[in-house]
Amino acid sequence: DAGVIQSPRHEVTEMGQEVTLRCKPISGHNSLFWYRQTMMRGLELLIYFNNNVPIDDSGMPEDRFSAKMPNASFSTLKIQPSEPRDSAVYFCASSFSNGYNEQFFGPGTRLTVL
């Protein structure tokens, strides 16, 4: 099993540009989570999908952020327009909803917005 796959691993962009982060969950998992990690705020849940449907997006910081899950094997997190304060490591995680939500994290995407 390849685990959760995220791309790109590193992204450097300029303020105002659109950024798209990608995630392939573990096959068979039906829950997918997007997190943001910074030194100041720790690990924050941005949005959670179950069976491809967004369940809780209360952690999405503002309208510049959007996430989609068109099928069970792919999800995107888009930031448009990006700002320097969006610089962080973004993690995708997946789990099989068995009531105890053991989550498997991807390696993360380190985003730098100049």
Added chain:
Amino acid sequence: QQQVKQSPQSLIVQKGGISIINCAYENTAFDYFPWYQQFPGKGPALLIAIRPDVSEKKEGRFTISFNKSAKQFSLHIMDSQPGDSATYFCAANSASKIIFGSGTRLSIRP
């Protein structure tokens, strides 16, 4: 009520010593308490987890102690090794949501 409070923020332990990290929660609806371990440049990975119907769970050198009445749980690492140096996150699950603690950066001195 959704917070999970973790302490200490950082911890230095001598090789062979016991590392102890504490967490407290407020929401009694939480029904699963995992600990995640994160190495630099990597995503967090599940280390050990406990359900509220038991007071202790041990896996090798790692033990979770759980006090349901006090709404507290802790991670004990016995015979701590330099390879245990990492950031540790406690977490609590409610329904299908997971709330993470703020993390503890553990350093094991050789």
